[in-house]
Amino acid sequence: MPKAIKKKSAHKKEVDTEIQVKDSFEGMKKVFEQRQKSLVSYGLVALSAAIVIGGIAVYRFSANDKARQLEYDAYKAYYNIYQKTPLAGQDKAQKALELFQQAYEKKKSPRVLLFIADAYAEMAKYDEALKTLDEFTQRFVREEALIPLAYQKMVVLQLKKGSRDEALKTLDRISAAPGDMLKDFALIQKARMLEQDGKKDEAIVKYKELAAKYPQSPYVEEAKTKSGEKKAG
Numbered sequence: 001m002p003k004a005i006k007k008k009s010a011h012k013k014e015v016d017t018e019i020q021v022k023d024s025f026e027g028m029k030k031v032f033e034q035r036q037k038s039l040v041s042y043g044l045v046a047l048s049a050a051i052v053i054g055g056i057a058v059y060r061f062s063a064n065d066k067a068r069q070l071e072y073d074a075y076k077a078y079y080n081i082y083q084k085t086p087l088a089g090q091d092k093a094q095k096a097l098e099l100f101q102q103a104y105e106k107k108k109s110p111r112v113l114l115f116i117a118d119a120y121a122e123m124a125k126y127d128e129a130l131k132t133l134d135e136f137t138q139r140f141v142r143e144e145a146l147i148p149l150a151y152q153k154m155v156v157l158q159l160k161k162g163s164r165d166e167a168l169k170t171l172d173r174i175s176a177a178p179g180d181m182l183k184d185f186a187l188i189q190k191a192r193m194l195e196q197d198g199k200k201d202e203a204i205v206k207y208k209e210l211a212a213k214y215p216q217s218p219y220v221e222e223a224k225t226k227s228g229e230k231k232a233g
Contacts, residue, residue, distance in 0.1 A: 067106035074099035078115065093122040110140040117153060126157045133157075148174050148182040155189060164193065184210055184217035191226065204228070 076082050078096035087095055097119035104112045113136045120129035136150045151174045158167040167189075174186040191206035207227035211220055223229075 064107055067103045067109070070099055070103035070106065071109070071112055074103055074112075074115065078119065090123050093119045097123070108139070110136065110143050110146055113140070114146065114150065114153070117150075121153070121157060126161050130154060130157050144178055145181065148177050148179075151177070152182050152185055155185075168193070180214070184214040184219055187214075188217075188219040188223060191223070195226070 074096050077087070077092065077099055080086050080088070080092055086092075097116060100112050100116045100119060103109070104116060113132060117129045117132040117136070120126075120132060133150050133154050137147060140146065151170050154170045155167045155174075158164075158170060171186045171190055174182050187206050187210040191203045191210070194200075194203035194206065204227045207223040208229070210217060210223040211227060211229060214220065217223075
């Protein structure tokens with residue numbers, strides 16, 4: 001029974017998507033019908049202009065709709081849901097990557113670019129992932145809510161590559177970004193790295209700063225334990 005409900009739900013989502021697309025095209029059709037009524041009085045010049053403008057409008061709508069469909073298909077592949085033939089590992093990541101790239105070509109979406117980086121990372125293509133994230137931080141500099149997330153992903157990849165100096169520079173960028181988003185991550189990561197380098201006193205300063213500034217942080221228990229404010233259990 002649960003399987004049948006799941007299939008029905010998946011089918012319903014696909015039907016809803018198709019209905020939305022059809023409704024949008026119907027809306028475009030009505031616009032063109034209204035324009036057509038005015039063409040008689042405005043003559044051939046207006047006709048030419050309407051054809052050009054209408055063609056651009058249809059292209060933009062179609063491109064955006066195609067981008068949404070590709071993005072939806074990419075999410076399904078990335079999370080391995082509603083797939084007739086589920087894939088795993090690098091095959092899954094490769095399929096999702098291709099779909100995300102196609103969607104991004106149609107529409108430059110910041111969230112899609114982040115998923116492209118994630119797909120590269122899952123395939124252990126760290127240089128490509130870092131290049132993609134660097135593009136993100138330059139192209140979408142105004143996405144203040146997402147920039148720190150991109151930097152966090154960069155730190156993880158840089159540490160995997162053993163690029164500690166680059167990771168520290170990226171952590172400084174998180175610390176310098178507006179707001180408090182992921183500032184606790186920057187502090188805990190810096191503290192861990194200082195501790196690994198044998199700089200225990202400097203690490204404790206970071207741990208205490210985290211505990212004081214971000215009491216709701218998921219890292220606060222570690223920070224309190226490492227700084228001596230809480231005994232390890």
